[in-house]
Amino acid sequence: MQEPNKLKPFFENLNFERDDNTMVINFGPQHPSAHGQLRLVLELDGEKVVKAYPDIGYLHRGVEKMAENMIYNEFLPTTDRLDYIASTSNNYAFALSVERLIGLEVPRRAQVIRTMLLELNRIMSHLFFLATHALDVGAMSVFLYAFREREFAMDLVEDYCGARLTHSAVRIGGVPLDLPAGWLEQLSTYIDKLPEQIKLYEDLLTENRIWKMRLEDVGVVTPEDALSWGCTGVLLRGSGIQYDVRKEEPYELYGELDFDIPVSDRNDSYGRYRLYMEEMKESVKILRQLIPMHRKTEPQIMAHNPKYISAPKEEIMTQNYALMQHFVLVTQGMRPPKGTVYAPTESPKGELGFFIRSEGEPYAYRLKIRAPSFFHTGILQHILPGTYLADVVAIIGNTNIVFGEVDR
Amino acid sequence: MRKYTPKDNVQGKAKYTDRFWVAPRVPRESVEEESHFAAVYQAMNEAVEVLDAYVELGQLVIHIRPEENIAALEVLKNTCDYAMCSELSAIDYLAQDGEFEVFYQMLNLKKAKRTRLLTRIQEGQAIESIVPLYAMANFAEREMYDMFGITVNNHPYLKRIIMPEDWVGYPLRKTYPLQGDEHAAWYEVDKIFGKEHRDVIGPENRDPGRIDRYDSQRFSRVGYEVPFGAEHGESETEQPIEYSKQILVNYTTGSEVLDTRK
Structure with missing residues (x-):
């Protein structure tokens, strides 16, 4: 005792x-x-x-509490710290819900850049998943290979926004910067190389006897359980339910892009591992379609709406009214209309949505983050009993939970 | 007399308020005939008392009575095919109405439609757990209990989830300050040493820029070789390291003299 x-x-x-x-x-x-x-x-x-x-x-860290004490633009960098493996998807989910609340139309170039960043983040997150999951299960070399590819993706994001992990690469109303010169060429080199690398990982793992023994019929989530426990993303699609927010409730440019939603009815960890690999290939496909779209767009990257969004820098420096607006928006913050919004997005981990209740104040009255990992942690108490201790590690790794998002 | 400040909402406030400003409202549309939402509204109206229903930003919002939350969710799950509850939590309206607003964010996967159930409960009033219908509520209702202190009846394991078990107060209530209250500031001291040690330890200084010149544990002293943890005054013999006590640039007089040693 x-x-x-x-x-x-x-x-x-x-x-x-x-x-x-x-x-x-x-x-x-x-x-x-x-x-x-x-x-x-x-x-x-x-x-x-x-x-x-x-x-x-x-x-x-009380992120939801902090949101009630900050103006909307101040809160955006805080969202980086939720799912820190793919920060832009959090930034984007928050920006999207505020944009829906104030009814903002984002310029097309910003949409192209955002979709690119989201898919690049998905690749980074999935590579990270593969690396750490393989490391947990015992495949050390995959960890090194997957992290090498992830570094290149992080370099691309660094070239765009200057940060590698906490990107804050999205703003409410658009994106802060246009793509730097030569970035698209580097991106296309990257996505040309990546499928070869994915094939290499698959050659190492997919038919690997040990890998299959560790993952097959481990961590079984039946479709009923997946729905009841609020599983989304790969955990839901790994149970044979084809639901992807990008396809079913399209946001940004996903409505125009041609991509598939891989689904597996194996219900086990191995099926979900295959889905992660397929999703990376789909992301490459999406990025390939996005590269020519960037050239065809107008150069505007931030929405024009003086009530909520600051004018571009040149206007602020040259025009009095734009300067006044900017001053008010920075010191007081925008005041979205009263109302409630819940905007779901498909983050690499699952359905990430920001529920915002606005009372017409510059601070959100209540902000609830619907984090996929929170519910994927909850289901552990249901799927772990009956498994062996050695499989616990494999199952935790396979659910791909990130604790910045679980604890918030 | 000093200005009376109410304590029921201590969250950040707008620094500038325009008394003529009237905040607009996100448009609320009525439920369209023949749509999916009309069918949901119909089914709900037959089963429970619908206090209000409208479509806000493409999602159906239905206000119900708190006692009927299970009945309403059963209709949504079994009749209207809402197989998933995405999120559930509460909003604090204690300062305004003495009530919490509890919301259930529902998803119909087949039709890709979302519906939100809203219900209001008094402070201290309990709400029935929806775990038998949606197991995700196991964690979500625990979080709601943890953050707002809303008791959930018939929950299998109603315990604090994010905050420690012996935490005092409910962090997401509007009465709870952002920096935490007194219990939060003394949490570790109270737990490890007991309340009587608050005086011994003294209030924690949370200023990150604070420097104690005689702190020999975290800072070295220029010009002195001081043992780790030494008290002020002990062994402060001057060392032959060159340093200057002289002010290099005196901004008050505007002198241009830099380091006179050179």
Whole structure:
């Protein structure tokens, strides 16, 4: 029995040493394959998990509270810190919900750039998933190869916005910059090289005996469970339900682009791994279609709406009214109309949406982040019992959870 | 008399308010005939009392009574094919009406339509758990309880999820300040040493730019070799390291003299 004292308070009434044959262990919060700060309390019968209890909150920073105390433009860089593997998708989801709230039309060039960045982020996130998942399962070399390709994608994003992880590359109403000279050529080189690399990873893993043994029929999520537990993204499509927000409720340019939504009815980790690989190929396909679209657009990159959006820099420096507007928007912030918006987007992890209740003030009255990883952590308590301890690592890696997003 | 400041909403406020400013509202459209939303509205109206229904930014919004949340969600799930509940949480309107607004954001995957159920509960009033219908509520309702203190009846495991179990206060309420309250500031001290140690330790200085000149643990002292953790005054013998106590540029007099040692 534990003996509580002031330095070691009684630990949540968990009886670690038990009289029956089961044993309770703490998996995390500092476990390298917990992918962040996940504390998983597992009740084990031998090697088998009898009960799992995910304990989260170790990375809680009160992002939703901060949103209630900031103007909308101030909050945008904070969204970087949610899913820090693919920051632009968070920036974009927030910008999209504010744009829907104020009814803003984004210029086409900004749409092209945003869609490019979103897909580039998807590739970065999926490569990161593959690398860390393979590392968890024991395929060390895949980690090195996948991180090499991810570096090139991060270089591209760095060339665009100057940051590698916390991009803030999207603004409410458009994008801050046009693409630098030569960027599209570099992007096309990258997406020409990437499919060869994906094929290399697939050659290493897809038919690999150990990889298949570790993933096949591990972490089974039935379609009913996936719906009930609010799984989205690859976890939902890996259970045979073809739902992708990009296809079903198109935003940006996804309505005009030609791409497929891969779906697998295997319900297990192996099927989901295959989906991640297919999705990267689809992202390459989308990027290839986007490159010629950039040239055909007008150079405007920020929406023109003096009530909510600052004018371009040249206008601010030359025209009095634009300067006044800019001053008011920076010091006081925009005041969106009263109302509620929930704008779903397909982030690399699943359905990411910002629920915003505005009361006509420069600060959001309530901002709720619908983070896919939060619900993918929740389902762990349902799918882990009955699996072996060694599979727990594979399943956590396969759900692709990021704790910036879970704890917010 | 000093100005009375209400404490029921301590969140950030607009620094400038125009008293003639009337905030516009996002247009609310009535439910169109023959549409998918009309069918949902019809089915809901038969099962529960619909207080208000409109379409806002392409999503159907239905206001219901809090006691009927299970009945309404059963209709949505079984009759209208809303297989997924995307999100559920609350909004604090305690300062205005003494109420919380609880929302359920629903998704119909087959038709790609979204509906939002809204219901208002009094402070202290409990709401029925929707875990039997949507298991995602297991985590979401725990978060709602954690952040707002809304009790959820018949939840399988209603416990704080993000904040520690012994946390005092509900962080997303409007009465809770952004920097945290007194309990938050003393949380670790109270837990490890006990409340009586607050005086011993003294208030924490959260100014990141604060420098204690005689702190020998984090800063070195220019010109002195001071042992780690030494008290002020001990072993402050001057070392032969060249440094100047002289002000290099005196901005008050505007002198142009730089380092006189050169």
